[in-house]
Amino acid sequence: MHRPLKIAHTSDVHLDGEASGEAARQAFVRAVEAVAASRADLFLIAGDLFDHNRVEAGVVDFALAQLQRIPCPTVVIAGNHDCWNDASVLRRADFDQAGAHVTLLREPDGTRIEFPALQASVWGRCMLDHVPEYRPLAGAPTRLRDLWHIGMAHGLYAEDPNTPRSSLITPPEIEAAGFDYLALGHVHAHRQMRHGGTLACYPGVPAGGLTLVDLIPGEPARAVAHTLP
Numbered sequence: 165m166h167r168p169l170k171i172a173h174t175s176d177v178h179l180d181g182e183a184s185g186e187a188a189r190q191a192f193v194r195a196v197e198a199v200a201a202s203r204a205d206l207f208l209i210a211g212d213l214f215d216h217n218r219v220e221a222g223v224v225d226f227a228l229a230q231l232q233r234i235p236c237p238t239v240v241i242a243g244n245h246d247c248w249n250d251a252s253v254l255r256r257a258d259f260d261q262a263g264a265h266v267t268l269l270r271e272p273d274g275t276r277i278e279f280p281a282l283q284a285s286v287w288g289r290c291m292l293d294h295v296p297e298y299r300p301l302a303g304a305p306t307r308l309r310d311l312w313h314i315g316m317a318h319g320l321y322a323e324d325p326n327t328p329r330s331s332l333i334t335p336p337e338i339e340a341a342g343f344d345y346l347a348l349g350h351v352h353a354h355r356q357m358r359h360g361g362t363l364a365c366y367p368g369v370p371a372g373g374l375t376l377v378d379l380i381p382g383e384p385a386r387a388v389a390h391t392l393p
Contacts, residue, residue, distance in 0.1 A: 166283050166379070166381045167282070167283050168380045169205050169206065169283070169284055169312055170203065170204045170205050170376065170377070170378055170379075171206045171208060171314070171345060171347070171376070171377040171378075171379065172198070172199040172204035172374055172376055172377075173207075173208045173210065173347045173365065173367050173374070173375045173376075173377060174195050174208070174209055174372060174373065174374050174375070175209060175210035175211050175212060175243070175347070175348070175349030175350070175366070175371075175372075176211070176212040176352055176371040176372055177192050177209070177212065177213050177214075177371070177372040178212055178214070178215035178245065179213060179214050179215060179219065179223055179226070180214065180215035180216060180219050181219055181220045181223045185215065188372055189226060191373070191392060192227070192230055192372060193230060194393060195372065195373070195392060196233050196234055198390060198392060199234055199235075199236070199374070200233070200234070200235050202376055202390070204236055204376070205236055205237075205282050205284075206236055206237050206238075206239070206279065206282060206314075207238040207239070208238075208239050208286070208316055208347040209241070209349075210243070210317070210318055210347045210348055210349030210367075211241050211243025211244070211245075211246070211291070211318030211349035212243030212246060212349060213227060213243075213246060213254075214227070214246040214253045214254070215245055215246075216245055216253075217245075217246060217247075217251045217253045218253075219253050221256075224253060224257045227257065228258070228259070228261045231259075231262035231263070232261075232262050232263050234265065234266070235265075236265065237265050237267070237279055238262075238265055238266045238267070239266075239268075239277070239286050239288070239316065240254075240259070240268045240269070241268075241269050241288040241289070241290065241291070241349075242290050242291045242318070243291060243349055243350065244291060244294035244318065244330070244331065244350065247292060247293055247294060248272070248290045248291060248292050249292060249293065269288045269289070270290050271289070272289060272290050272291075272292050273303055274287055274288065274289040274290075274302075274303045274304070274305070275287065275289075275290070276305055278308070278311065282312070283310070283311055283312060284312035285308045285313060285314065286314045286315070286316065287314070287315050287343075288316035289303070291318055291331070294330045294331050295331075296329065296330050296332075298319075298330060298331050299319075299331070299332060299333075299337070300318060300319040300331055300333055301315070301317055301333055301337040301338070301341055304337075304340075304341040304343075306342065307342060312344050312345075313342060314343060314344060314345050314347070315341055315343040315345070315346045315347065316346070316347045316348075317333055317346060317347075317348055318348070318349040319331030319333045319348075319349075319350055320350055320351065321333045321334075321348065321351065321355070321364070321366075322334060323335055331350065333348065335357070335359045338357070338359040338360070338362050338364050339359040339360035339362060340360075341362065342360065342361060342362060343362045344361070344362070344363075344379055345362070345363055345364075345365070345377055345379060345385050345387075346362055346363070346364035346365070347365065347367075348364055348365060348367075349366070349367075351366040352366075352368055352370055353366065354366060354367060354368035354369045354373070354375065354389040356387055363387060365387045368389065369390070369391065369392075373389065373392060374389075374390040374392060375387050375388065375389050375390060376388050
């Protein structure tokens with residue numbers, strides 16, 4: 165049987181070096197502090213940690229320093245603002261400096277990592293470009309043994325699969341993936357959707373905010389928007 169799992173989930177922090185980015189930096193500091201205070205087992209950053217790929221080294225150093233403070237395993241994926249192209253800020257950031265507890269999912273076709281102590285696995289794709297052809301849930305794997313099955317995706321939830329937008333995530337894709345929890349990024353408002361046995365959520369509250377998720381054996385996943393002080 166699974167052990168209970170508490171997840172902290174954020175996205176769209178949009179760190180940059182502009183004067184207007186001070187609010188984003190302070191929000192990220194508070195989010196990191198809230199992760200520690202919540203005693204989360206796992207922290208997920210579902211894309212757009214950085215606002216663009218031109219951010220200066222000082223902003224990257226700030227982000228890595230904050231990630232060092234997180235006391236639990238942390239997983240990061242790229243978003244449409246910091247997508248994994250040749251100029252990506254994520255390529256310049258040495259995530260090893262943040263510590264062995266931080267993992268950046270780098271594979272365009274998707275990567276699954278296991279956390280045996282948490283009885284959980286996390287899967288996500290690395291976004292190369294924010295285009296209509298890109299589907300964040302393409303190639304999502306089936307459940308691994310009896311581990312909690314957790315996914316990460318950065319894109320736009322849309323009920324119509326023919327919506328002429330980029331990086332679509334549709335209800336049938338969510339249901340077919342069968343995740344216990346799907347951590348979404350891209351939309352700057354808290355929103356929850358259930359399809360099949362999967363709870364999918366944008367953290368929002370506002371962008372760069374934090375959602376706390378409880379996975380309890382035998383119960384539906386629960387997510388609550390956490391207001392940062």
